[in-house]
Amino acid sequence: MTLRDALGWLLVGAAALYALVAVPTGGELTTMINGSIYASYAILALSLALIWGYAGILSFGQAAFFGLAGYVYAVAGLNLESTPLAAVIAVAAAAGFAALLGYFMFWGRISDVYLGVITLTVSLILYRFINQTAGEEWTIGAAPLGGFNGIPSTPILAPPGHPDEPFLPEQIYVLAVGALLACYVICKLAMATRFGRAVVAIRENEGRAELLGYDTRRYKLGIFTLGGAIAGVGGVLFANSVFVSPNMFSLQTNGQVIIWVIVGGLGTFAGPVIGCFLLMALSTWLGSLDAGPGFAVLDPNLVMGVVLTLCVLGLRQGLLPTALALGERLLAKARGTRGRGAAELGQPAEERP
Amino acid sequence: MTDAPLLEAEGLVMRFGGVTAVAGVDFSLGEGELHCLVGPNGAGKSTFFKMLCGQLKPTAGDVRLRGRSIAGLPASRIARLGVGVKTQVPSLFDGLTAMASVRVATDAVLPPTLSKRRAEEALERMGVSRLAGHVVGRLAHGQRQLVELAMVIAQKPDLILLDEPAAGMTGAEVDRLGDLIVELARSSSVIVVEHDMAFIRRIARTVTVFNQGRVLAQGPAAEVLADSRVRDVYLGKDAA
Numbered sequence: 001m002t003l004r005d006a007l008g009w010l011l012v013g014a015a016a017l018y019a020l021v022a023v024p025t026g027g028e029l030t031t032m033i034n035g036s037i038y039a040s041y042a043i044l045a046l047s048l049a050l051i052w053g054y055a056g057i058l059s060f061g062q063a064a065f066f067g068l069a070g071y072v073y074a075v076a077g078l079n080l081e082s083t084p085l086a087a088v089i090a091v092a093a094a095a096g097f098a099a100l101l102g103y104f105m106f107w108g109r110i111s112d113v114y115l116g117v118i119t120l121t122v123s124l125i126l127y128r129f130i131n132q133t134a135g136e137e138w139t140i141g142a143a144p145l146g147g148f149n150g151i152p153s154t155p156i157l158a159p160p161g162h163p164d165e166p167f168l169p170e171q172i173y174v175l176a177v178g179a180l181l182a183c184y185v186i187c188k189l190a191m192a193t194r195f196g197r198a199v200v201a202i203r204e205n206e207g208r209a210e211l212l213g214y215d216t217r218r219y220k221l222g223i224f225t226l227g228g229a230i231a232g233v234g235g236v237l238f239a240n241s242v243f244v245s246p247n248m249f250s251l252q253t254n255g256q257v258i259i260w261v262i263v264g265g266l267g268t269f270a271g272p273v274i275g276c277f278l279l280m281a282l283s284t285w286l287g288s289l290d291a292g293p294g295f296a297v298l299d300p301n302l303v304m305g306v307v308l309t310l311c312v313l314g315l316r317q318g319l320l321p322t323a324l325a326l327g328e329r330l331l332a333k334a335r336g337t338r339g340r341g342a343a344e345l346g347q348p349a350e351e352r353p
Numbered sequence: 354m355t356d357a358p359l360l361e362a363e364g365l366v367m368r369f370g371g372v373t374a375v376a377g378v379d380f381s382l383g384e385g386e387l388h389c390l391v392g393p394n395g396a397g398k399s400t401f402f403k404m405l406c407g408q409l410k411p412t413a414g415d416v417r418l419r420g421r422s423i424a425g426l427p428a429s430r431i432a433r434l435g436v437g438v439k440t441q442v443p444s445l446f447d448g449l450t451a452m453a454s455v456r457v458a459t460d461a462v463l464p465p466t467l468s469k470r471r472a473e474e475a476l477e478r479m480g481v482s483r484l485a486g487h488v489v490g491r492l493a494h495g496q497r498q499l500v501e502l503a504m505v506i507a508q509k510p511d512l513i514l515l516d517e518p519a520a521g522m523t524g525a526e527v528d529r530l531g532d533l534i535v536e537l538a539r540s541s542s543v544i545v546v547e548h549d550m551a552f553i554r555r556i557a558r559t560v561t562v563f564n565q566g567r568v569l570a571q572g573p574a575a576e577v578l579a580d581s582r583v584r585d586v587y588l589g590k591d592a593a
Contacts, residue, residue, distance in 0.1 A: 194460045201457040204446035211406065211444070212504065213432035213461040 019177045032173035036241035038280045039176035043234030045260040045272040051227035053267045056203030060116040061123030067248030069094035069232030070239040077155035078143035091232040098228020106217040127249035150245025176237045263311045265318025365414035374400040376566040387538035390546045392563030406438045407431040437510030443497040447490030451500045458504040475507035494521040516546045
């Protein structure tokens, strides 16, 4: 493990400790509800960081898996006795759907641009479909899909064997942050394996990887499915933080997650999580600045657009890689030596021009 | 060395629309043979090469590796059967270090306990151990060629296909490469596509000359390179 890796783990550990111990101790309920939503979205950002940043697969419709898992969880939770079982089914459904979609895309040798178009289209089809399910005929067992209103009666997770004792918002917050940490560790560990090294190599040069004996379709399918499962975890936690609605599949959600990844830093895992938390907090704050009934001082979407433009123009590598590069330069200067660039496997995106 | 050929191509044809790049080529390579493919630009060498390694699917004809048909198989399947390829333009993992790149190659064929050691050996054999921690995308052209060769030999393939391996190398690097290819041919069969005639004379035992998608001449290097037809189409009539 390099010094940089060790520092990274130390900072992630400190952030997790703060979020899991300090915030629940003295935090307000609204902080924890917002924290649950942020953590759910951050897991979605992490899933895109994995498949785009490390595997080079740009899914414009990553929210499809997020929303699908949310809806499957809500429907299964309302029909089954056990919400934990519903959560497992939901994540499996998201992973299964990603595997099915990925199979057709990767075995069909769909190029990168069309892959983005297909994933976005799938997400928007789901958005349109769920939006028109307002009638009573759209009821699955005890679960009305609810059209554009979503399912306000989305059940809250309860401990196994205690279905009548759902978790409190504070507990959902701890669960969401814990899941974010777990997903981060899973992503890091996955990329440290042979599978992860192969995935990065395929992103760098798919043709060369094939000439070395890698069936690149299988590796891309594997990482895309893992990304779908992680987005599904985010969807289940979002359903527990708010409730499920068609907005989970919307163009805005799909666009936001891409912005979080770009602003935070493509090719890193912590960067998109930081980007998500910062931009969500900024958006929440902007939304709270009332300039009169029904008017905000600044439109949050407009500000997001400006932030993205500034990041693309000024911080091309994103916040985290830029901060790391700056830190390394200062360190090298302090040592009186010139830093020599040497990308490590798993962090090569930061080495791109 | 055995009598049965390692690789055979029979009536191999490749058409791109109305253009026939390879027009019915028969070819055979024995175990441990070092064979050079030469010919003027557009003769069909590289197209033939790509059909052997699975980058192109032949329009007609067959390619057999140890008697098993591999024509049209995906490149990854052919690689798994023991065929290593170095492409004309260095094809590398530009964002990775040289060591990480070679590890990707060894990971594909070896268990984790052996993979790292083999990668180190391959870099050492190519004389680029000092570049192990360098990002491949920032290396000079000749160094990139050597790293790509390290990736290929690290897998210890039965058949090595090298497309213009000496291109862009310095004189000293070409000399070392020539020695290495001759050494490789002691344990693997090697096919080299090359333009550099001095290099071919130095390493080749057998040569196939391509012209206009067909085999013009084939046989021992000294005989073929002295053939007046070969000199006319490839070297030019005024060649010494």
